[in-house]
Amino acid sequence: MAVAKKYDLLVKNVRIVRPGKTSVQKGDIAVADGKFARVGRDIPATDARKVVDGKNLLALPGVVDPHMHTGIYSPLAEDAITESRAAAQGGVTSSINYFRTGQYYLNKGGAYADFYPEVLAISAGRFHVDYAYHLAPMDRGHIDEIPMLVEKHGVTSFKIYMFYGGYGLHGASSHQHEFLMIDEDEKYDVAHFEFIMRGLQRAMEQFEDRRDNISLSLHCETAEIMAAYTKLVQREGKLSGLKAYSAARPPHSEGLAICVASYLANETNCVNINLLHLTSRKAVEAALKMARAFPHVNFRREVTVGHLVLDYDAPTGVLAKVNPPIRSRADVEFLWDAVLDGKIDWVCSDHACCRHEMKVDAKQPGEVFLGKSGFGGTEYLLSGIASEGRKRGLSWNRIAELTSWNAAQRFGLTRKGDIAPGLDADLVLFDPDRTFVVRAADAESSQGYTPFEGQELTGKVVSTYLRGNLIYDKGRIVGPPIGRYLRRPY
């Protein structure tokens, strides 16, 4: 008679990295019903249906990439497949995507009551990793829909793009109503941001049990400063490429927007604020000053892998155009100091797959002001942070906090972010000693190029498990897309 096995999967002989700890522990990891069942030493192989030899690799919690833009430049139906494959390749098991109405994305406006079910219908069955969405209230009607989105769809995080009203996505657009697809009597401005915050504050009161999970993310740049400095930089014509773009959207444009956002958050008592992709010394210093000025506001500070790995002398040039811009080496090193100091809460990719034909101007491919903003990078998130972070003394436990636990906590993924009994068995087996050179040709993303091309990184994902299922192994995606929608709190 066959004896029922206790575990579905046993990964033996790994070095287990957990957030909130101060060391890495050798041991085994047992999985049952898609969840971690036991973590410890010498778990008997006879207790499991399938046994994997972890060969002394590091075992990290599946990466939570809390800032992606699946479906921004290509149809969501295509992007969901290819870009979630890129995520799995990078050890990501939870992908949280910023989404909105207006141009790009589904290229339509309207109420989220109609729009969001379409997003979910397109997403279903296409993601290789678990996924969720943050949504941006673009008009007054969307603010009224916040309780519905929380209650019905488990969307608990929202976004403001501070510079969109006055500047558009790429700078060329001054027609905000066309770009944002909102009515003529709507304005996407500071007053609208205040009313979003008031709407969220009401939601925090209404859903008291979910209060800690309801938060607002802000892209902090100031339209007027960017518009004026872009003109200056173009008129002077002394700078080109990424240096010109950084000068055209200067760091104090970030700092000012951070101050405005923080003041409003305090004024409206909208207490959970995420300051997205800080790129510069000025941005980080402004964010820290605001945290001291308004201790009642629970700030989180985010940095992207792009801003931690690339500077404005990167050889890939215009391909690294992104908002806010890639900065100087001095800013990059300041960001790293902030990470090492515990001043940054999580790292993300800001993955926005933008294929070459869309990315650069056909006639003037080197002209940074004509190119589009954003690029993919989720596949290099863990390797990038590990490679550059380890050089600077970042511990593996901190890496697990920055790439998984902290964002999971903030965004209500209560069953993600750690290797502990009862949590989803999302796991990355990682070879910390394997050095590789980034080649876009090796990536699952459909982007076709990468601004990280030629970077030598140390530390590579070997296998990725999603809820105990192997989804990526030694260079190839395994199985069909089994990612599930994460209704939050999850």
Ligand SMILES: [Zn+2]
């Ligand atoms: Zn973004």
